[in-house]
Amino acid sequence: MSVSVREVAARAGVSVGTVSNVLNRRDAVRPATVERVERAIDELGYVPNDAARQLRAGQSTTIALVVLDIGNPFFTDVARGAEERAVESGYTLLLANSDDSVERESAHLDQFERQRVAGVLVVPTSSAQPRVSQLRAHGVPVVLVDRGTADATLASVAVDDVEGGRLAAEHLLSQGRRQLVFVGGPEDLPQVQDRSAGAHSAVGAVEGAGILHVPTAALTLDDGMSAGAEVRALVRAGRCDAVLAANDLLAIGVQQALLSGPDPVGIPREVALVGYDDISFAAAAVVPITSVRQPRRVMGATAVDLLLREAGLAPAAAREHVVFQPELVVRASSTVPAPPDAPA
Template structure:
């Protein structure tokens, strides 16, 4: 059986109240009692159950974090940032991956509502507005991550994806590319539409004529990038684009793998590739990958701070935090 506070009191020869004071208010206890209780704790191996103590007080020590793609290193970095911030507040992160499945997303949101977490961070895939309102009614603060809350009903922390798409295509145009393909999806995601909108704005506003096409993917994975590359290679050479803007780094790495394998296309001599996120794998690719950087860990830290503030003050006004993207140029676009 676990050692209890009563066991410690009996071993030290003091009351349960004295043990509680040593643990929580040692300044109110004599030095002799502190020494006796501390020795009993060491002898018995007692570990205080802070989680249970705070739960009895009605204060959860956990925050839920639900992401739409647990295999994407961008989201891993965002979660890591939230965990780093959470640790300084004595908070633990409970993590769920929906794998772009609305039914799994609903299960996690219902679970965290039932568990009465202190707050929830959510990188959503489906339409979750009704569930978010139910969470709020249950007293659970919610912050959207990697998704701008256009109506301002909930706080959000994101990067300006439209500006990121514009940066990517402007860079490709500056390097002399004129036949550009945006490779990404699914377009149920707001991020995909925003990045494509930025790409189109850059192409339309260019001083030269630029053709911009869309090569759709069903998910944001390396495998989808490989498949998209195969479809491009199957075209007559005269119909190949001379640049690819991938909606994230995983798709870009799949494209790179497909196009470079066997020397079928030279990157960037025949075709340039730029990704989005600037994950750890971008710089380590066989041809180091240009990318649009998101401050992933800062996104996680900021979201965690906001959700704790809103949990402490339910009447706080939702805020939209939008970080600027950054162009990172490597060999995949400049040689």
């Protein structure tokens, strides 16, 4: 239960106006009174910027969403689903882009807390989430998006990325491919870790199969094109007959790199290709790309639903952890079996 200004005033033996002055114009209050009020604040655990209390009282109608890369159509679709559900519920959605930067993420969260938003949806930049913990300690409801968590008191919406990586790799293996390459990074990003783990699990279950990792600095089209040069060298050296990219932008970049130049690599004749997310550009690629589909708009809408339920829960109560199952969408980039003379 949130502590009110009236409770602080009663504990300190002063008026509500005096508490307000201590919080906003402390130079207008005698030092002894300031000390008494601050002691009451500490004893009661009062948080001036209590957005959860505002949400219960119906005073705030703004929800914030912080994503890793607004240029990625995956996050655009998540945001669209969140906005649609927010509007249906009488709220406005503010969108911010962290650009996979911890500093930018923190700056956005600081600003949203100052604006006293009703709550925050965040795709966190790392597994460590100190700023998220601070927000919640200050009474701001938070839901993690596209990220699971072991914290039972923190709500989350995610997709089973380990299963997604496994599905993609099993499909490639079923096509006779045995020399897989996983393209993706940063390596500390949980989604990349989980998708890689799923792929490694599938490969490990097939005798004679192997998997290499081509790391990238980010999950962008340009990073995919850069990785494509390394993939090309592996293909020509007989060390790669299939590629699993950590997302579709990387997959599209890899495809462009492989198909360009004086010595193009045949897709899927020489190398099969699978992406992740199933954004619209994957289906529209020169060679339509097989991809692991995530319910992007549903994820955004579900995150808003969870957030709007947050205000009615006690601080220590267990939150909901919604985990969707991925779906493999097979297209031309992976459906031709490896040629008989392909490396085993």
